[in-house]
Amino acid sequence: QVQLVESGGGSVQVGGSLRLSCRASDFTGTYTAYCLAWFRQPPGKEREAVAALEGVRGVSTYHASVKGRFTISRDNAKNTVHLQMNSVKPEDTGMYYCAAARSSWCAMVAGRYQYWGQGTQVTVSS
DSSP states (O other): OOEEEEEOOEEEETTOOEEEEEEEESOSSOGGGEEEEEEEEOTTSOOEEEEEEOSSSOOEEEOTTTTTTEEEEEETTTTEEEEEEOSOOGGGOEEEEEEEEEOSSOOSOGGGOOEEOOOEEEEEEO
16 A cells, blocks of 8 residues: 655745655555656645656656646655645645556546545645
8 A cells, every 4th residue: 555645835925936745655566657646626626636747758747727837756766756836826725635556657637546645735825
């Protein structure tokens, strides 16, 4: 059972930056066999995919609303995945979740991910 623990959330002003981290443990096989992703759930809304990163090919996918502002990266030696959030906007507010799927390619659909972290809150204020 893969364990995912997020960190780095908090409050930030509009236009600022924040870096989220997620450490994975207890996974089966190699870490690179897993697709890693970040999802968020704004208040009163459904969970949506923000960014995902394949383990082997290193292909990344982003939600249109964060392209050019957010960057997902992973450190395979440390079993971690990061989300660098720049130029944040109020609509970036929400609970951010790290997710993992044992798959060679990444889907931007929550149902394709078997493992989830507890989430870390991000609040963007003006």
